[in-house]
Amino acid sequence: MAKHKFENKGPHNTKLKSEKPKNRSQHKRKGNKLKFSIEDETVEIGQLRDKYANTKVEEHSKFSDFPLSRKTLQGLSNGQYKTPTAIQRESILPALLGKDVLAAAKTGSGKTLAFLIPVFEKLFASQWTRLDGLGALIITPTRELALQIFETVAKIGKHHDFTTGLIIGGQNLKFERNRLHQLNIIICTPGRLLQHMDQNPLFDCTNLKILVLDEADRCLDMGFEMAMNSIIENLPKQRQTLLFSATQTKSVKDLARLNLKDPVYIAPHESEKYTTPNRLQQNYIAIELGDKLTMLWSFLKAHPKQKIIVFFATCKQVKYFYEIFRKLRPSILLLPLYGGMNQEKRNKIYAEFCARSNVCLMATDIASRGLDFPKVNWVVQLDCPEDATQYIHRAGRTARLNTSGESLLVLLPQEESGVMCMLEKAKVPINQINIDEKQLFSPLVKIQSFLAQSPDLKEMAKRAFVAYVKSVALMKDKTVFDVSKLDLERYAKSLGLLVTPRVRFLSKIGGKSKNVNTNVKVTLDENDEDDDDDLFTVKKQTVQELASLVNVPSSTEPKKKLTKVKLLKKSMITNKKINFDDNGDVLEEEMRNDAYDIEKARAQLRLNDIDDKERYKNLKKAKRIAKKEKLKRKAEEDDEDRFGSDDENSVNLDWLPDPDKVYSIETGKNEQVEGNTALHKKSSKKRKIAIDVKDITLNEAECLAMNLLQ
Template identity: 75%
Template sequence: MAKFKIKTKSPASNVPKTTNGKPKEGKKPNKFKFSVKNEDAEIAQLTERYSTVKIEENCSFSDFPLSKKTLQGLTQGQYKKPTAIQRESILPALQGKDILAAAKTGSGKTLAFLIPVFEHLYINRWTRLDGLGALIITPTRELALQIFETVAKIGKLHDFTTGLIIGGQNLKFETKRLHQLNIIICTPGRLLQHMDQNPLFDCTNFKMLVLDEADRCLDMGFETAMNAIIGNLPITRQTLLFSATQTKSVKDLARLNMKDPVYVAPHEKEQYTTPNRLQQNYVVLELGDKLMMLWSFLKAHSKQKIIVFFATCKQVKYFYQIFRKLRPNILLLPLYGGMNQEKRNNIYGEFCTRNNVCLMATDIASRGLDFPKVNWVVQLDCPEDTTQYIHRAGRTARLNTSGESLLVLLPQEEEGVVAMLEKTKVPINKISIDQKQLFSPIVKIQSFLAQSPELKETAKRAFIAYVKSVALMKNKKIFDVAKLDLDSYAKSLGLLVAPRVRFLSKIGIKNVKNVKADVSVTIAEDEEDSEGELFTVKQSDKPVLDQAQSTSDSCPVSTQVHKKKMTKVKILKRSLVTNKKITFEESGDANENHDEDEVYDIEKARAQLRLVDAADKERYKDLRKAKRIAKKEKGKRKADDAEMDEFPSEEDDSVDLNWLPDPDKVYKNGDHTETGMKEQVPKKKRKIIEKIDDITLTEAEQLAMNLLL
């Protein structure tokens, strides 16, 4: 649901009450008619100061040429002194220049671009009728929500309307109100959807474009959406780019039509690129020990605020579910991209307000989010590059506070990652873990997986997702799938056997680190059963083949292995022993010595089964034919009966005679004779009946008429 901030002033509300057309005594005269002139004078004064003011290092916000409404909002938000990035970027932005700013995490970049947005619209006397004036684009929904809250905090005295447009919310509600917004804070996907589908979207008067975390907005993940968005915006505009790891690509700057941008990097000449109060350490562990280390770490730091970063969403989901069952003495919260937006907002707000809590998240929580009072940032999975590391570690030690960061590396990752961090001026120290402080919950995890098939499937998905994430990394010198001990990693997740990762077999890598292969026989996992079963296979006395050798084209053994690969069904068929007829003597001893004719012949039995099967099919066919014939005959009989019943005869036994009178009532005492009939007929009618035989036809007709009357 889009959130809007709308504030208007009514001139009638400022007119004092009158008596007989005159102001009441003791009331000051109305100053509303002078407010427009005062505003014009303030705008003229501010525009003159843009080119003359000089900002010193120990200045305050009041030293900047800012409007009274903005200064009052900053004071109410308890912002007194500007940071380094704010001192160097606000004034050039007020002068209308394009900005390319890079600063450390937690250095106050949000205010550095919000203040110029407010001032630019204020100087141009922007109203709701002017439509869209500024557009702020962020890569994540949580960051957009955080910026919107900051706008509501410091810009509440301005008369601008602000809207939050992100995915997962009511699209119809946003569509109806989008044309009323002066400032839009959004993510690229939802903004492009409105541009394509919403006829009310209008950017004719557009003035400013702001990209927060600009390097992420312009990378390959958002390239298509950003190109379409930039193509729909006016060319004449002011563009501000802000990030902790800023892009300097000429291609990116050309896409944005930036003209002589001012590069602002106050921390570029400092000794380190990360905050000074951030203590950074790393530890080297085997892949199978990561879960045990994290469990022990949470048990030892149960009263602190921690963020744990994983490589994939499925890992976050599994670790959250299994750790919640283990019940550590700390609140656990998950945050990943596949969650419902309302749930993501609730988790984000709860983590900000809690103290003893652990947030398990993917990299959606690594960009720009200002979590208060975070004590530890644990990167359980190695980041792809130094940019990702800096953004992850930057969730702590923000705005002159202290914090600690712990990076977990595999032995094959240590050399390359440490060299990469040192090259980008990131100080990091190696520490070791006391083995006595490690506690393994593997037994409990295995029992939980045995009780819950759904949890077991989640563990398999987490395993496969991690392997795929390592395989997709660009730096193959650091991230090598062939060096991963997948068998021990699967056991650490509670799985008895490592699940099959199909794409590994395509590139010639097996799931297990070291595999002893027999030249004559090799067993492959069943595709339908991801866990497989254990089979005992005779191994050759030849030395163990290295993975690189087994996959090389020059090794003749690898070709033989592929040709003689067998499935479980083939092995069972080969080991099948035909039954033998065994007889028992009178003494009870078994006698297996029979002639060859008495031995059970499987081929002969198969031939007999085929004959019996053919006979059964023929018999079944005859039965079906007989049923069809009987059904047709029955239908014909029913049709013939229906034709006969259409014109029934008078002698049909089915004629209803219930309408006839009862003879017992007509004849007295049940006497049906002529005497009985005469007794039942009245005397007057009886005389008439006796004369009927002697009357003529004319007299009979006259008699009938009399009787009817």
């Protein structure tokens, strides 16, 4: 639901009027949209419901023969849709009657209109408005397919008053969250829808009327199983469900998950001889792995003015082939499309490929499902598809809607028999063709030069090599995909690599064969740029699982690792001397007494170790004693300081005169008898005072001193 996408913003903008409309058609035209009164729509809805039960499928040769609303018919007319296809003719009427539909049809047969028309009619008959909330939910496995459906809705549903939103990864989540509750029709991928269900309190699907799964078999397989289970649990059980795909699922488990009620199975092409379009010319070639890049380069040089899609197994292969071919400057425009790209860039590449006529799209299986690329001349499957279903979807990008097209499947010699048997069971006609070696042009010298100049390009080539080996190793059908038969050294050289990268898991499990280099390293990393709508998912595997992939037994219990010391203990005999002759034969063996005695050396080491421990213990004890002595001396110094120093509140009496010197206790020593009586009395008084000072307190002595000073 990005800003640049189409979104019908007006609600049911109708007003009741007392007078009759002046025109006979009972409607008004405002701008490019038809506007009907509520009374007219109510009458029309009643008439349509009466026609549903009385209409037969055989009577529909045109869309105007269906019991459809005038707004839908006007949109179909504006989009130049006049005659329905087989799948549209057989599935629209049961869907209008409210039945669950399980439909399968060939690629390019018009399945999108087959479920969009019932969606519009269901909401129109319910007089759905913006206030009613979500009425229809359309889920697709890829973002590009969701975008294509959204554009079709904008084309044929512009006369309806329903609000429509596109909810896919890579867009502004906050922008979507604030407008989600206003939408009547949501077109989405499973991952982003589940994110809104978990995090957005405004999302409400309690009034849901119809659920559509486009490419239903892909939506319900292992890649989306957990997401789809969570989504289905949150949807109301009372709803109509439509399932459409080119290779429809009939699994009872899948149908039970969706809670289908007596579904109508529609497969108009099931009785036909082939499952692929009649005007699709299908061929295959068998070449060695090391010749694939040369073959593709020669093919592009031979078809400079054609519209081509080349399918690879992994994203890293698309990146490398796009970058190296772009440097080689072919005469055709190259475009890459894979899951890890920015969504805005993906949309731009998708639109550019649709608009051009001479262009080559290098893509993963993200472009194989449901996308309607106009006028594609060639589909080249450079890597073998996993199964017949994947082949049908890839080849179905050309020869759509009664147009012609060609498909080329590139196989390895060891893959040929298994794939032919697989396609024969799926009723796919295919012919073998041979390559004229004179038409092949190898760009290997230039590629090696580019890799020598660019370390980044060289690293990209290594990743492409590892990704391909990993994709082959993880395939289920081991009769077709056998990693032990791959000539990896030649394949690495064809990519421009002088040294074959190491495939670590092959060497660990002992995958040694004639053509496999056990130094090859496959890193099962988590940096593969896949998202919720990628159709190729690589999963982590344990060593035991990888052992089974190359048919090499692997123990479930890990063995004890033998160190060099343990090996020496087992095999080495000490103090033994062996003499050999010139031919290398043993002459004699003798035990040497003067040799180094290991047991004696070990005993001496133990004694030295005991001495070292004792010395270390004594050293630690001496340090503790020295520390205690130091602390003890410091404490004593603190005590002396505390009692010997002056306190703030103490009184210093050093300034007072010594009374023994001034006033002698013995009167005869210090007195000078004079004839003056007054002086004698004064001396007598002083002696009395001196005697009394010994018995007074400190405070009294201080007061006395102050008085004497005064």
